[in-house]
Amino acid sequence: MEEKLKLQTKEQQVEVKVLASPKTTKAVPEDMRDLESLDHNTMAQWEQEIRERRKKYRSQITRR
Amino acid sequence: MTAISGFLIYFGSTSDRDLEGDYFNAQTDFDLTSRRELSLYFEHGMDSVIGRRRIGRGLITPQREGLWIDAQAVPELPARIWNSLMAMAHEGELGFSSGAPAHLVEREEGWIKRWPLIDASLTATPAEPRCIANVNPAKALSARAERLQRDYVHHLRAINETRLWLLEKAHAY
Numbered sequence: 001m002e003e004k005l006k007l008q009t010k011e012q013q014v015e016v017k018v019l020a021s022p023k024t025t026k027a028v029p030e031d032m033r034d035l036e037s038l039d040h041n042t043m044a045q046w047e048q049e050i051r052e053r054r055k056k057y058r059s060q061i062t063r064r
Numbered sequence: 065m066t067a068i069s070g071f072l073i074y075f076g077s078t079s080d081r082d083l084e085g086d087y088f089n090a091q092t093d094f095d096l097t098s099r100r101e102l103s104l105y106f107e108h109g110m111d112s113v114i115g116r117r118r119i120g121r122g123l124i125t126p127q128r129e130g131l132w133i134d135a136q137a138v139p140e141l142p143a144r145i146w147n148s149l150m151a152m153a154h155e156g157e158l159g160f161s162s163g164a165p166a167h168l169v170e171r172e173e174g175w176i177k178r179w180p181l182i183d184a185s186l187t188a189t190p191a192e193p194r195c196i197a198n199v200n201p202a203k204a205l206s207a208r209a210e211r212l213q214r215d216y217v218h219h220l221r222a223i224n225e226t227r228l229w230l231l232e233k234a235h236a237y
Binding site for chain 2: 031032036038042046047049050051053054057060061
């Protein structure tokens with residue numbers, strides 16, 4: 001009985017190890033965390049600024 | 065994630081210069097190593113949001129018209145940033161631009177004789193308008209297949225190691 005109990009305990013350890021082994025969750029590196037958590041407004045403003053730069057650039061090319 | 069491709073360098077001539085009045089040609093020394101891999105940035109690291117973070121990696125292929133780049137996002141880049149850039153590229157709003165260390169660049173009357181490539185950037189304002197960034201779903205699919213295969217092998221190894229560990233423990237009893 002004692003032997004079986006020990007085995008069960010070991011099996012539980014095995015189960016824990018099997019569950020812990022595959023690393024499927026993607027950790028976000030520290031320097032990318034602020035990008036990950038950018039709010040909707042900041043993202044929209046950022047995209048708008050890029051589009052504005054592009055608009056000016058297009059008119060510059062057209063003038064040439 | 066989607067891949068992005070296009071000319072990083074477009075060859076010109078004395079009568080076909082970029083917006084800054086310079087031109088590259090096939091004789092320009094780009095100091096390409098055999099790996100031909102470059103890090104990809106946004107706006108050469110000067111964007112107010114992304115800053116100096118590396119957003120991708122690209123592979124250079126010399127072609128008759130210039131140097132072609134196929135780039136993909138680095139895995140740590142948040143998907144929303146890359147997707148946003150890809151959406152803009154899909155609308156034709158982004159191009160490619162290359163960077164070289166200023167102290168190693170050599171010019172002769174507008175011809176760029178030496179331009180040791182150090183980075184590739186996505187930009188809204190490329191000096192060469194023909195360096196258009198094209199979203200490339202086919203490349204992305206093949207890259208995804210490669211990644212899945214790598215993950216599959218990684219998991220198989222993990223399962224194998226766990227099995228061996230279980231066998232060792234079983235023998236111990």
